[in-house]
Amino acid sequence: MPKLIIITGGVMSSVGKGIVTASIGRILRSKGLNVNAVKVDPYLNVDAGTMNPYQHGEVFVTFDGGETDLDLGHYERFLDVELSKRNNITSGSVYLSVIEKERRGEYLGQTVQLIPHVTDEIKKRILEAADGYDATLVEIGGTVGDYEHLPFLEAARQLRLELGFENTVFIHVAWVPLLPATEEFKTKPLQHSVAELRRYGVQPDAIVARSQRPLDAGTIKKISLYTSVPHTSVFNSYDVDSVYKVPLILEQQGLGTFLARRLELPDKPSQLEDWRNFVDALTNPLNTVRVGMCGKYVELKDSYISIVEALRHAGASLRTRPELVWINSEDVERRPEMLDKLELDAMVVLPGFGRRGTEGMIECVRYARVNKVPFLGICFGMQLAVVEFARNVLGLRGANSTELDPETPHPVVHLAPEQLDVDKMGGTMILGNREVEIVRGSLAHSLYNSERTVERHRHRYEVNLEYLPKMVEAGLVVSGWRTDIRRVEIIELRDHPFFLATQFHPEFKSRPNKPRPVFSGLLSAALKRSQESR
Incomplete structure (x- = not known):
């Protein structure tokens, strides 16, 4: 049975979901697990190949000729793997496939709809990418509340029902701003993004709070209280001078053990010594x-x-x-x-x-x-x-x-x-x-x-x-x-x-x-x- 770790984002875009996703992959790989990663992009382009760098950033190229989102580059670098073009799923590619199937008569006279036909196509692609791996990370691009985001959240909700609680984990990554006037962390934006996520039938199992500096215990307790996520499942990814430190920070907080136990996977000790040596050489x-x-x-x-x-x-x-x-x-x-x-x-x-x-x-x-x-x-x-x-x-x-x-x-x-x-x-x-x-x-x-x-x-x-x-x-x-x-x-x-x-x-x-x-x-x-x- 596939094991899926589904990562969503809230409060604002570019909050760091890609680095968090790649870091989780690095942690699980260090435990000896065979890990795959998929990026879901809600835009209607079939791929990133025709997009302006000023709007999209780098176009990352996979070994099999896919022109994809730059987050696949993060995944490959952190996981030390080569990913396929099938690891980037866009709204454009999904809708194109559905329309082509309709033209070929594969839906046998049915009225083609968002549910179940589009969501079934999304689920099929995710499960195909997950086949043969111990765990697959699925990062849903964009921010909860975006209208183009909804078919993917619905597909994820259905996957939880079909695969079971023990085979799916929802992790929500959201920004916790620091109010300069009072030097106080404000959790209300994160609370609202979790409430919005719940509105679509998804309750996160864990939260990765992004922040300018480390959160205090009181703020973590507050996040737990208002999101119904145990405080032991609230993790903090704060700003650092190198993104390569993020796996070490999250592993120190126990995220790897949490995921291994939650998905009923072997929780072997993480082997991150080579990674620590690299980070030391990079930063010193x-x-x-x-x-x-x-x-x-x-x-x-x-x-x-x-x-x-x-x-x-x-x-x-x-x-x-x-x-x-x-x-x-x-x-x-x-x-x-x-x-x-x-x-x-x-x-x-x-x-x-x-x-x-x-x-x-x-x-x-x-x-x-x-x-x-x-x-x-x-x-x-x-x-x-x-x-x-x-x-x-x-x-x-x-x-x-x-x-x-x-x-x-x-x-x-x-x-x-x-x-x-x-x-x-x-x-x-x-x-x-x-x-x-x-x-x-x-x-x-x-x-x-x-x-x-x-x-x-x-x-x-x-x-x-x-x-x-x-x-x-x-x-x-x-x-x-x-x-x-x-x-x-x-x-x-x-x-x-x-x-x-x-x-x-x-x-x-x-x-x-x-x-x-x-x-x-x-x-x-x-x-x-x-x-x-x-």
């Missing part, structure tokens, strides 16, 4: 390096959250804190001289789409190349590194990507051949895992210590092979190729302390105790530069 660095983060969505840091975390993972392995210097590429276009004042130890040119701000990103590439600043370009960042090389080393005036200038005289980056006949936007890019062959003797080979790697992709454009002989002759090194088809995956420069760019997204496979080689290599080169400049 011996060195600091300044890393420029050049992109077009830098106002919303969540647009690049997996890259940020990948740098932190690599930094922890080196006991070095990457101090991130966010560079708006449009600012660079207006004032390229600003780069001289930043005193950078490394430069990352970030992924993106579209023409806006790209000349500033190209200038960041040029600055790193000319000034021997350790450089990493990712996806779009690699394509722009090729454009910069073509313009400023080969002397191909007007060289560009056809994405940015369809009339460029030198299309050194162009649309991938398999994308030429694509007429739909959603789910049609080159997505998910591809195997990459790494050239022996290259920088990439020294980093990976292997001739093969499997990495995740999300792009439409690629290096134009017609220009490659000229670029190689001028000093560009192609050190990584797709194994199934001849496509450029990694480029580098030999006459540079560290200049490497990838068409793939290495950040999606980074883990706290398993940093990806390209990030470790970048920070090692940055640390060397920093120490030499002292």
Whole structure:
């Protein structure tokens, strides 16, 4: 029988449900349990692939090509697993499936309704994802009271009836504000969100109260009294300097034991020593390096959250804190001289789409190349590194990507051949895992210590092979190729302390105790530069 831990949120959005969910998964994994995690998103998009980063943040890519909510990135990093696109359930995908079934006549003349047809589809997807696991976490996105939220709460209520009390746990995560004038925690918003949850037939079994600082015993007792949740089942996730501390905080309060006993699972001692060591290395660095983060969505840091975390993972392995210097590429276009004042130890040119701000990103590439600043370009960042090389080393005036200038005289980056006949936007890019062959003797080979790697992709454009002989002759090194088809995956420069760019997204496979080689290599080169400049 599936064991489900269903996480809901109250008071306000972005309260931290994703981190709480991932932390619970880490705790249960540390007890030797096989854990899965599912994110439910109430929006009507079929997936996150066509959504603006300013509205949604990063689009996380799964191994099988799913374009999903960024919380799946948290789950993968905390649980050290690879999740499928089926682990992200959206209203759009559910309704699309129901309508397609109706068109095929699968409902046999029934009047198709929210209940039971939509809720049955939701339940089916959750149970399919839970099959074969000791426990499955189901995070319902949004906030209790949102109208688009209701079919998922109803499906969850029905799952409790069908699976039984001993196989389902409801955890409600809600904000407890601190009133500055009186230095008093106010529990009324949390009380109201639990009352709203009850109105839909769901009584939480446990509460995780989010707060600015640790709650006192009186506040926890008050929450218990007004929510009918025993005080031993009220847990507190307060603000910390690193989200990776949250599993340790919740485990210290006994959340793992509570869940194991409540779901009648083995309550083995938690093995979190490696996690504690990682957190210690992360929060107590011996060195600091300044890393420029050049992109077009830098106002919303969540647009690049997996890259940020990948740098932190690599930094922890080196006991070095990457101090991130966010560079708006449009600012660079207006004032390229600003780069001289930043005193950078490394430069990352970030992924993106579209023409806006790209000349500033190209200038960041040029600055790193000319000034021997350790450089990493990712996806779009690699394509722009090729454009910069073509313009400023080969002397191909007007060289560009056809994405940015369809009339460029030198299309050194162009649309991938398999994308030429694509007429739909959603789910049609080159997505998910591809195997990459790494050239022996290259920088990439020294980093990976292997001739093969499997990495995740999300792009439409690629290096134009017609220009490659000229670029190689001028000093560009192609050190990584797709194994199934001849496509450029990694480029580098030999006459540079560290200049490497990838068409793939290495950040999606980074883990706290398993940093990806390209990030470790970048920070090692940055640390060397920093120490030499002292």
